[in-house]
Amino acid sequence: LIFKMGRKTLIGVIGPRIEKEYSSKDIENAKRIGELVAENNWILLSGGMNGGVMEAVNVGARSKKGLTLGILPNDDKSTHSKDVDIPIITNMRSGRNYMLVLSCDVVIACGMGAGTASEVSLALQAQKNIILLNDDEESKTFFKKIGGEQIHIVDNPEDAITLTKEILSND
Amino acid sequence: LIFKMGRKTLIGVIGPRIEKEYSSKDIENAKRIGELVAENNWILLSGGMNGGVMEAVNVGARSKKGLTLGILPNDDKSTHSKDVDIPIITNMRSGRNYMLVLSCDVVIACGMGAGTASEVSLALQAQKNIILLNDDEESKTFFKKIGGEQIHIVDNPEDAITLTKEILSND
Amino acid sequence: LIFKMGRKTLIGVIGPRIEKEYSSKDIENAKRIGELVAENNWILLSGGMNGGVMEAVNVGARSKKGLTLGILPNDDKSTHSKDVDIPIITNMRSGRNYMLVLSCDVVIACGMGAGTASEVSLALQAQKNIILLNDDEESKTFFKKIGGEQIHIVDNPEDAITLTKEILSND
Amino acid sequence: LIFKMGRKTLIGVIGPRIEKEYSSKDIENAKRIGELVAENNWILLSGGMNGGVMEAVNVGARSKKGLTLGILPNDDKSTHSKDVDIPIITNMRSGRNYMLVLSCDVVIACGMGAGTASEVSLALQAQKNIILLNDDEESKTFFKKIGGEQIHIVDNPEDAITLTKEILSND
Numbered sequence: 076l077i078f079k080m081g082r083k084t085l086i087g088v089i090g091p092r093i094e095k096e097y098s099s100k101d102i103e104n105a106k107r108i109g110e111l112v113a114e115n116n117w118i119l120l121s122g123g124m125n126g127g128v129m130e131a132v133n134v135g136a137r138s139k140k141g142l143t144l145g146i147l148p149n150d151d152k153s154t155h156s157k158d159v160d161i162p163i164i165t166n167m168r169s170g171r172n173y174m175l176v177l178s179c180d181v182v183i184a185c186g187m188g189a190g191t192a193s194e195v196s197l198a199l200q201a202q203k204n205i206i207l208l209n210d211d212e213e214s215k216t217f218f219k220k221i222g223g224e225q226i227h228i229v230d231n232p233e234d235a236i237t238l239t240k241e242i243l244s245n246d
Numbered sequence: 247l248i249f250k251m252g253r254k255t256l257i258g259v260i261g262p263r264i265e266k267e268y269s270s271k272d273i274e275n276a277k278r279i280g281e282l283v284a285e286n287n288w289i290l291l292s293g294g295m296n297g298g299v300m301e302a303v304n305v306g307a308r309s310k311k312g313l314t315l316g317i318l319p320n321d322d323k324s325t326h327s328k329d330v331d332i333p334i335i336t337n338m339r340s341g342r343n344y345m346l347v348l349s350c351d352v353v354i355a356c357g358m359g360a361g362t363a364s365e366v367s368l369a370l371q372a373q374k375n376i377i378l379l380n381d382d383e384e385s386k387t388f389f390k391k392i393g394g395e396q397i398h399i400v401d402n403p404e405d406a407i408t409l410t411k412e413i414l415s416n417d
Numbered sequence: 418l419i420f421k422m423g424r425k426t427l428i429g430v431i432g433p434r435i436e437k438e439y440s441s442k443d444i445e446n447a448k449r450i451g452e453l454v455a456e457n458n459w460i461l462l463s464g465g466m467n468g469g470v471m472e473a474v475n476v477g478a479r480s481k482k483g484l485t486l487g488i489l490p491n492d493d494k495s496t497h498s499k500d501v502d503i504p505i506i507t508n509m510r511s512g513r514n515y516m517l518v519l520s521c522d523v524v525i526a527c528g529m530g531a532g533t534a535s536e537v538s539l540a541l542q543a544q545k546n547i548i549l550l551n552d553d554e555e556s557k558t559f560f561k562k563i564g565g566e567q568i569h570i571v572d573n574p575e576d577a578i579t580l581t582k583e584i585l586s587n588d
Numbered sequence: 589l590i591f592k593m594g595r596k597t598l599i600g601v602i603g604p605r606i607e608k609e610y611s612s613k614d615i616e617n618a619k620r621i622g623e624l625v626a627e628n629n630w631i632l633l634s635g636g637m638n639g640g641v642m643e644a645v646n647v648g649a650r651s652k653k654g655l656t657l658g659i660l661p662n663d664d665k666s667t668h669s670k671d672v673d674i675p676i677i678t679n680m681r682s683g684r685n686y687m688l689v690l691s692c693d694v695v696i697a698c699g700m701g702a703g704t705a706s707e708v709s710l711a712l713q714a715q716k717n718i719i720l721l722n723d724d725e726e727s728k729t730f731f732k733k734i735g736g737e738q739i740h741i742v743d744n745p746e747d748a749i750t751l752t753k754e755i756l757s758n759d
Contacts, residue, residue, distance in 0.1 A: 080653060083673050118674060140593060144674070150690065150714075160596050161631060161657070163676060164690040166510040169371050173341040174687075177663065177677040189370035189392055196364035200340050201663075217388035221360055251482060254502050289503060311422060315503070321519065321543075331425050332460060332486070334505060335519040337681040345516075348492065348506040372492075511713050512686040531734055535709035541702035542682050559730035563702055 085144075086112050086239060087120040087179030089194045090128025096188030102131045104208055105185045107232040109135025113142075115236065120179055122171070123147040123163075125156045128186050133158035146175040173197045180246070181239045187211040199225055204242045206235050256315075257283050257410060258291040258350030260365045261299025267359030273302045275379055276356045278403040280306025284313075286407065291350055293342070294318040294334075296327045299357045304329035317346040344368045351417065352410045358382040370396055375413045377406050427486075428454050428581060429462040429521030431536045432470025438530030444473045446550055447527045449574040451477025455484075457578065462521055464513070465489040465505075467498045470528050475500035488517040515539045522588070523581045529553040541567055546584045548577050598657075599625050599752060600633040600692030602707045603641025609701030615644045617721055618698045620745040622648025626655075628749065633692055635684070636660040636676075638669045641699050646671035659688040686710045693759065694752045700724040712738055717755045719748050 088108055091097040109132040112119045119136040122129045123145015133143045137158040145159035148171045155162055165171040172190060176182055176198035182205045184195055192214065198205050199222045206227045207215055218226050227242075229235045259279055262268040280303040283290045290307040293300045294316015304314045308329040316330035319342045326333055336342040343361060347353055347369035353376045355366050363385065369376050370393045377398045378386055389397050398413075400406045430450055433439040451474040454461045461478040464471045465487015475485045479500040487501035490513045497504055507513040514532060518524055518540040524547045526537055534556065540547050541564045548569045549557055560568050569584075571577045601621055604610040622645040625632045632649040635642045636658015646656045650671040658672035661684045668675055678684040685703060689695055689711035695718045697708055705727065711718050712735045719740045720728055731739045740755075742748045 080650065081673065082675070085674065137593065144676075146676070160594065161598065161674075162595070162691065163657075163659070163687070165512075165687050166690055167341075167512060167687075168344075168508040169368055170338075170341055170344040170507075170509060172368070173339075173344070174676070174678050174680075177679055178675065187392070189367050192388075192392060193364050193367035193371065196360050196367055197340055197343070199360035200364065211391075213384070213388040213391050217363075217384040220382075220384050221358070221363060251479065252502065253504070256503065308422065315505075317505070331423065332427065332503075333424070333520065334486075334488070334516070336516050336683075337519055338516075338683060339679040341678075341680060345505070345507050345509075348508055349504065509683075510686075511710055512680075512683055514710070515681075515683045515686070529734070531709050531712035534730075534734060535706050535713065538702050538706035538709055539682055539685070542706065553733075555726070555730040555733050559705075559726045562724075562726050563700070563705060 084117045084180050084243060085120050085178055086117045087175060087182045088112065088132040089122065089175065089182060089184050089191050090132070090186040091188035091191055092122070092124050092127035092129045093188060094127070097127050097186045098210065101128055101186035101209065104232050105131035106135035108132055108183060108185060108235060109141070110139045111232060111236045112136055113139035117141075119143045120175060121145055121159075122175060123156055123159045124154055130156045130158070132185070146171050146178070169193065176203060177201055179203060181206065181242050183208065183235050183239065185209065187214045206238055208232070208235050255288045255351050255414060256291050256349055257288045258347060258353045259283070259303040260293065260346065260353060260355050260362050261303070261357040262359035262362055263293070263295050263298035263300045264359060265298070268298050268357040269381065272299055272357035272380065275403050276302035277306035279303055279354060279356060279406060280312070281310045282403060282407045283307055284310035288312075290314045291346060292316055292330075293346060294327055294330045295325055301327045301329070303356070317342050317349070340364065347374060348372055350374060352377065352413050354379065354406050354410065356380065358385045377409055379403070379406050426459045426522050426585060427462050427520055428459045429518060429524045430454065430470075430474040431464065431517065431524060431526050431533050432474070432528040433530035433533055434464070434466050434469035434471045435530060436469070439469050439528040440552065443470055443528035443551065446574050447473035448477035450474055450525060450527060450577060451483070452481045453574060453578045454478055455481035459483075461485045462517060463487055463501075464517060465498055465501045466496055472498045472500070474527070488513050488520070511535065518545060519543055521545060523548065523584050525550065525577050525581065527551065529556045548580055550574065550577050597630045597693050597756060598633050598691055599630045600689060600695045601625065601641075601645040602635065602688065602695060602697050602704050603645070603699040604701035604704055605635070605637050605640035605642045606701060607640070610640050610699045611723065614641055614699035614722065617745050618644035619648035621645055621696060621698060621748060622654070623652045624745060624749045625649055626652035630654075632656045633688060634658055634672075635688060636669055636672045637667055643669045643671070645698070659684050659691070682706065689716060690714055692716060694719065694755050696721065696748050696752065698722065700727045719751055721745070721748050
């Protein structure tokens with residue numbers, strides 16, 4: 076891993092861990108997003124748990140030698156993704172969802188479920204830009220309605236990254 | 247105020263504080279729900295801030311001599327509702343949204359916005375029953391989809407209270 | 418229970434739950450403080466767990482028909498004191514120590530251990546008045562040194578309550 | 589910066605930010621500890637604010653091209669140290685003290701004040717090893733009494749690092 080010194084760019088990727096909440100396409104997208112985050116020398120922030128989208132994005136980032144941070148709900152290592160380089164333990168259960176989005180320069184939501192919905196909502200409150208990548212039409216309609224210009228909808232990982240670059244360059 | 251000794255029933259009422267996120271009907275509903283919570287000798291839990299739904303529900307509960315608890319995001323008293331009897335200060339900003347729903351026996355959402363959406367989502371994660379009372383069709387469609395039987399939709403404060411009693415009697 | 422309407426006075430009583438950290442005198446003192454808090458129509462705030470000082474103070478307060486609030490670290494009811502009327506669930510483990518002291522008008526520490534020391538320290542940061550009642554000379558010397566006039570040292574529950582009244586009347 | 593892939597070692601360095609709570613020797617020690625943490629390829633965790641020990645340790649680490657993480661109490665960038673590479677925003681005020689110690693493999697306390705005392709106490713609760721480096725005899729006596737073998741007392745930065753290596757090798 077090689078980083079320039081100074082303030083790093085932190086890209087948060089959020090998404091479900093529970094099997095009934097994600098599709099195989101969500102997993103594929105998450106892995107690809109992780110790869111692209113790493114290739115751009117951004118640091119990946121995620122919920123840090125094993126399983127589902129949370130794990131896939133860390134696997135992707137590490138496969139491209141990215142640095143991965145997990146904002147973890149508990150201190151039970153058996154539930155943590157092995158591909159997290161820097162585990163930040165909060166012991167706050169879902170209270171960590173807020174901490175996760177607060178620290179991100181851009182939030183990318185890959186898939187949708189109750190935990191992800193809480194993170195998108197909290198990111199809206201924190202005035203973050205959020206990119207939605209999923210097949211759940213109801214979530215896109217709802218969040219676009221309450222989030223307006225903070226909500227960006229994309230169809231694939233590459234567009235998510237292009238949009239991330241645009242948002243970062245406007246900050 | 248007269249209470250029987252022992253574990254109290256805590257009813258959480260959540261809803262927007264920001265003007266663009268609530269209607270006058272939301273305020274009316276919140277005030278009525280506050281009255282009914284007090285008349286049932288339940289303790290009202292809310293976000294505790296002044297303004298909007300958050301304030302109206304406390305005003306309603308106090309008008310019927312209910313006991314009101316606020317789970318507050320900050321320690322700035324000038325932003326707190328004067329109708330909160332017991333202010334619990336968290337200094338966690340929106341992180342308090344999680345604490346608020348965790349402590350409730352039933353959650354009633356009156357109106358809809360980003361903060362309220364985060365609380366509904368976090369309540370889903372915490373396996374709570376949530377009653378939605380608002381005119382925002384997109385939110386009802388979305389939360390019913392991700393929340394299934396935990397999400398209950400009603401048209402007026404009286405139905406919200408009837409349903410609350412049913413849920414409490416099944417616990 | 419009979420309360421006047423309006424903002425309540427919240428007295429936090431903190432102290433160890435682990436057996437090696439408290440003496441039988443600490444338990445006796447905690448029970449007596451709980452009784453006196455209730456007799457003064459103040460609301461008792463505590464860590465809310467069963468066992469040790471935390472339980473004793475709730476037992477004392479309830480024996481005099483006081484209202485008791487617990488700021489709880491977890492949602493495992495089997496670990497909670499049965500004498501807590503209003504359980505506020507944080508799911509933040511020891512992170513709840515900060516929430517507990519923030520909400521108090523006065524903090525009384527009965528006994529001493531690592532958890533109690535964290536609460537006294539956090540209460541100092543939050544500019545609270547703290548009354549220490551214990552036989553641990555090292556803790557009194559240390560906290561008096563770092564806390565100055567915020568730290569008050571007493572020898573018995575009655576003096577703790579007299580001092581609490583003085584502090585409240587100066588607020 | 590060059591890192592090997594995989595789980596990183598996180599060394600927490602805590603200490604006062606307020607002028608009356610630290611000495612010039614504390615600042616010197618903090619800077620030196622920061623340098624040594626970086627030279628050992630460990631990642632530095634701190635409270636992340638500007639001023640005092642908190643800033644000095646980040647300055648030291650960066651001067652040796654270390655990677656620095658700050659667990660920050662707020663989102664007000666004007667109060668953050670410029671030498672933090674990865675700012676984790678909690679918006680929990682002093683509630684972040686708990687998060688900070690939870691994530692550390694070893695905690696080094698350089699100087700002493702109310703905030704530092706809360707972190708040492710919370711680290712004790714979290715079963716961490718804590719190294720104390722300061723001239724405050726009362727704090728060493730007190731924490732040694734309540735912390736036993738978890739508390740290690742040293743006289744200079746070099747000994748703190750030697751001890752850190754020993755603790756890490758025993759984990």
